[in-house]
Amino acid sequence: MKPMTSQPTNIPKNILIVGGGTSGWMVAATLARQWKDKDVSLKLIESESIGTIGVGEGSTPKMRRFFDSLNIDEREWMPKCNATYKCGIRFPSWATREGFKSYYHPFFSQKDDTSIRAFHQNATLRSKNFNVYAHPDSFFVSNFLASEKLAPTPDKKTDYHTDYAYHFDASLLGEFLRNFSVQNGVTHVSDTVSEVLRSENGDISGVETDQHGTIDADFFIDCTGFSGLLINKTLGVEFLPYKKFLYNDSAVALPSHINLDKGLPAQTVSKALKNGWMWNIPLTNRFGNGYVYSSDFTDRNSAEEELRKQLGLMDAAVEARHLKMRVGRSAVCWEKNCIAIGLSQGFIEPLEATALMIVQDTAETFANKLESSGNTDNSRAEVNTKVNSIFDGVRNYVQMHYKLNTRSDTEYWLENRKNVHISDDMEKILRVWDKGGDLLSELRNQASRLVYSPTSWYCILAGMGRFRNKPKRPKANVQYYSKKQAEEHSRSFIQQFPSHLGAIQEHSKTP
Ligand SMILES: Cc1cc2nc3c(=O)[nH]c(=O)nc-3n(C[C@H](O)[C@H](O)[C@H](O)COP(=O)(O)OP(=O)(O)OC[C@H]3O[C@@H](n4cnc5c(N)ncnc54)[C@H](O)[C@@H]3O)c2cc1C
Known part of the structure; x- marks a missing residue:
């Protein structure tokens, strides 16, 4: 039982997070920690039958700040998530000019x-x-x-420090954050939302579930992934595709063996292929690989074949996962008494591994604003403007x-x-x-x-x-x-x- 404060607060008393992918649990962990002394009940519902997207293994240095803010040591979470350090990203084969056929985007620091x-x-x-x-x-x-x-x-x-990020197994990270959140007071419900209920003023009032009946709340966080169940399907917020800027809309992912005899790589490699690019991410027990491509220019079988050839896995019995990507952003992420965070709010293809950085930015900005000013027109406008600018940037x-x-x-x-x-x-x-x-x-x-x-x-x-x-x-x-x-x-x-x-x-x- 967590201690409560009787001081007046702008934070709604009952908050329901819908979705338990990496975003849902990152948001749950952030809010549980930030509001641990406040009179607020946090509940997260996730559907086992729908599952999570299960990819997203790269990050930016912002992820360090995330674990620091939760007071979780690297030695605690990294081994549990098969995580490695990421010093930066190498980009081979994007340019053809002699001397510039590959370059490295470093994480640097003031030093x-x-x-x-x-x-x-x-x-x-x-x-x-x-x-x-x-x-x-x-x-x-x-x-x-x-x-x-x-x-x-x-x-x-030494005086010299450089910034860095991590690679990790997305499913294991979700599991780790779920345990952390539950230990910090978040109630976990495993069920599927069949309907989203609204009150007369258009706010969301609750969700209807398959097994737990109606779950009411004062505020809702949509972490339902690409389906955007609350923000788009229920509240009708328009989704603005980035298609004319970014052509890629599909991906195929395949793990491969990692041989540690010659050391453990500390970078993501994002190599340009014929109709997109492939990621190669080192974890402690395997490489995560995937080909991000445009279905206007190639098809799933050709993409899988090209990726397999790159990895020398033509005849291997490793199954590939094919994914469709909804690239773009919701016109606003905070509408009425609901904020969308994660793939529901939007997604930019993973070339710079920025998705979880935006999740973190949105969760922090939202939590601070809600706490200081409440759910007002101004709060929503301010957060929406900031988050949209991050997306477009x-x-x-x-x-x-x-x-x-x-x-x-x-x-x-x-x-x-x-x-x-x-x-x-x-x-x-x-x-x-x-x-x-x-x-x-x-x-x-x-x-x-x-x-x-x-x-x-x-x-x-x-x-x-x-x-x-x-x-x-x-x-x-x-x-x-x-x-x-x-x-x-x-x-x-x-x-x-x-x-x-x-x-x-x-x-x-x-x-
Ligand atoms: C090919 C690819 C590569 C990527 N690489 C990176 C990367 O390197 N770095 C990075 O930061 N990000 C990356 N991402 C993005 C990253 O995968 C996501 O940002 C991250 O996994 C968070 O997803 P999510 O939690 O928003 O959605 P999901 O993982 O899809 O989770 C959605 C949740 O909502 C639940 N749900 C949905 N509908 C209902 C319902 N009706 N009732 C109850 N629950 C429901 C699901 O069960 C699930 O728990 C990548 C994405 C793709 C497609």
Whole structure:
């Protein structure tokens, strides 16, 4: 029984979360912890027969903050979820230009100041068509940690820290968070919602279930996945597809064997294929792999065959899972007495593994707003504007990968490059960069709408080799850095980091 406060609160007394996928349990854990001293009852209903989507194994550094906020140590949750560290994402085969056929999108930290300044300096000069080295790979410690299969957690006392994220088994993470939430006071109901009930003013009043009759609540959180049962189907909030920006609408997933004899990889690899791209995610007991593609350009059998060939699993008896993706976002996520969080609110294809980051952002923003100001028109408008801007900002960054591709092997890549449906913000970024203008100022102007840091934008533009041909020699008095200098600087930090496999094995030994 949790202690209660009798102080007046804006938080509704009875909250029902519908859906027990990763989002449902992340939201439950967040609210249970944040409101542990408040007079609020949290209930989560999930349907065993419908099940969860069961994919979603990559994350962003925001996930660290999630576990920190719940006060859960890595040594506790990581072994239970077969989790590994993620230093960043490598993108092979998106561009064809010599020297730029692969690049790495690092997670960095403020301690990377020197490298960031050096990289910006070189990339800016190269965008002005001076012949200086401008591939991001050499400038960031995190790339060297990944390529040497090191853990991003330094083993000695050092000033240098880099940010990082995790890979994990989505089902095991759901299970872990369910146990945590239940231990922290969330009531778990296993049942299927057959009907959503509404009161006269249009609010949701309860749900009708197969076995537990009617469950009433004051506030509802829609975590029902792509079905958007409450937000779209019941409240009629429009779903805005991103189809004209992002063509991919399907995926096929396959696990493969991981051989740890040569160490444990610490990066996601997102390799471009003929009609999309494939992810390769290392867990402690297997690789998670999948091909994200557009059904307008290929079909499920050809996609599965291409993925199997990539993995050398043509004749293996491993079953593939085929998934349809609803890509886009609900016009608003908070409507009346219901907020949608997770796939129900929207989804941007998983190229930058941002879905759970948005879940976390939405849950935190919503919880703080509800607590401080209640369920008012203003609260809803503020949260909806912020969340929509995050969605559109991530969409822009993800779309930029497609826009910058230089492949010509299939119609898919040509069409993506030609796509005229790009946001004004993206158009300006490209225009400024192509002319060798002041990109940093442009990015600062867009700061309120950008989800990704200026360095991430420099990384993608430079890493995919978006430069003019025949660069000139820089003037003698211009300062820049050689590839060797950049690499030596980055490498000078990596001795302080342990082997990834060793660090993960150490976690399992810790009681
Ligand atoms: C191919 C692919 C790759 C992805 N990769 C990543 C990644 O690398 N990183 C990342 O962050 N995200 C990724 N995602 C997204 C990630 O999978 C989801 O964000 C995450 O799993 C959360 O999903 P969810 O909980 O919103 O929905 P779901 O997992 O679909 O859960 C929905 C829940 O609602 C319940 N439910 C539905 N209807 C009812 C009903 N009528 N009654 C009762 N319960 C009901 C279901 O039983 C289930 O419990 C990926 C998604 C796809 C499609």
